[in-house]
Amino acid sequence: MRLKNLVSQFESLETPFYHYDLDLLKQTVSEVKELAEKYDFDIHYAVKANSNERILSELNDAGFGADCVSGNEVKLASKVGFSSESILFAGVGKTDKEINIALDLNIKAFNCESTQEIEVLNDLAGKQNKVAEISLRINPNVDAKTHKYITTGLDENKFGINQVDLEVLVSKLPEWKNINLTGLHFHIGSQITDMNVFKGLCLRVNELQNWFEDNAIKIEHLNLGGGLGINYLSPDEESIPEFKTYFGIFNEFLERKPGQKVHFELGRSIVGQCGSLITRVVFIKNGINTDFAIVDAGMTELMRPALYQSYHQIENLSSEGEVKNYDVVGPICESTDCFGKSVKLPETRRGDFIALRSAGAYGEVMTSRYNLRDQNAPLYTE
Numbered sequence: 001m002r003l004k005n006l007v008s009q010f011e012s013l014e015t016p017f018y019h020y021d022l023d024l025l026k027q028t029v030s031e032v033k034e035l036a037e038k039y040d041f042d043i044h045y046a047v048k049a050n051s052n053e054r055i056l057s058e059l060n061d062a063g064f065g066a067d068c069v070s071g072n073e074v075k076l077a078s079k080v081g082f083s084s085e086s087i088l089f090a091g092v093g094k095t096d097k098e099i100n101i102a103l104d105l106n107i108k109a110f111n112c113e114s115t116q117e118i119e120v121l122n123d124l125a126g127k128q129n130k131v132a133e134i135s136l137r138i139n140p141n142v143d144a145k146t147h148k149y150i151t152t153g154l155d156e157n158k159f160g161i162n163q164v165d166l167e168v169l170v171s172k173l174p175e176w177k178n179i180n181l182t183g184l185h186f187h188i189g190s191q192i193t194d195m196n197v198f199k200g201l202c203l204r205v206n207e208l209q210n211w212f213e214d215n216a217i218k219i220e221h222l223n224l225g226g227g228l229g230i231n232y233l234s235p236d237e238e239s240i241p242e243f244k245t246y247f248g249i250f251n252e253f254l255e256r257k258p259g260q261k262v263h264f265e266l267g268r269s270i271v272g273q274c275g276s277l278i279t280r281v282v283f284i285k286n287g288i289n290t291d292f293a294i295v296d297a298g299m300t301e302l303m304r305p306a307l308y309q310s311y312h313q314i315e316n317l318s319s320e321g322e323v324k325n326y327d328v329v330g331p332i333c334e335s336t337d338c339f340g341k342s343v344k345l346p347e348t349r350r351g352d353f354i355a356l357r358s359a360g361a362y363g364e365v366m367t368s369r370y371n372l373r374d375q376n377a378p379l380y381t382e
């Protein structure tokens, strides 16, 4: 459904708000499901990308599991209906309170990122007379070639256990009676568009799992994380990401041991393109170089441009006028509160609806109440 056709529905709503195209979400999900079934891959949706309950329910109905990074995400996934068997808990700094929430709910497994964390988990599981299943998140030192703020798999990053520490960790395993190591976990970054990067990851994973096998540790699960990028430049031309190529690479290059399960934790690629932030133009203000289109959404509703200088396509849904240049900015008292400089838009007036596209992932979840902003409910269409 083209957003322009929805403008009459938008008229009565308070802006800014997120619009979700559930039809596109369903098409995306069905493509992921089909390929995952073909290759026998399991999908755990990365809840952090969008934890909107309506969206979570769709993904639960699709049969995906949930990849959570906080106690509250674990609780929400469970509340929305994800079975405890389908919930994973990752994160570099899980607190005791969060670990206990996950133990109480008997989730499937913890993705652990340090020896120190495993010691605490072993202790807390022991107090509940439980044995917690864990995967080790290993930092594979593979360059994801993405924005430096969302690269996670290099030696300089805080994530995962470094390979030099593995020997000592493995030697301690027999002491930890309340954990059971069954899997390996990798996630090297987000918004990855160079598919060769995933091939490099597969080759590193093959080496690493052989090392574990040589040390008599059976790896029942491999979790390759998320990271597949979306096309921010042309959301309409590529509304569903290249899942075929992505899964095909893992199918071709990952050496799978007999009976081994393979998991993915996709976030952005599933929900990114189905969401847009809809905003109204408050004023057109004269500028020295370029006029400003001041809209009623700001970095408080969509933080990505301010934080990562990221590009979101900007579309005027109300005008067909002559094309002009505008700096599209929000109302927040920060100079980084800018969605785009010298953006070509049809002549734009006060009251026009503007869509900031490809905002379904890391949009609504990263909103803040800075400046005591209102938060309006999303609109869903099918």
Ligand code: LLP
Binding pocket: 046, 048, 049, 067, 090, 150, 187, 189, 190, 191, 225, 226, 227, 228, 265, 266, 267, 268, 269, 304, 308, 361, 362
């Ligand atoms: N698994 C782990 C361990 C992760 O840390 C992440 C994302 C994912 C899976 C999902 O990755 P995805 O498929 O969505 O790329 N706020 C940033 C993105 C941060 C990503 C954090 N980790 C942004 O707006 O670009």
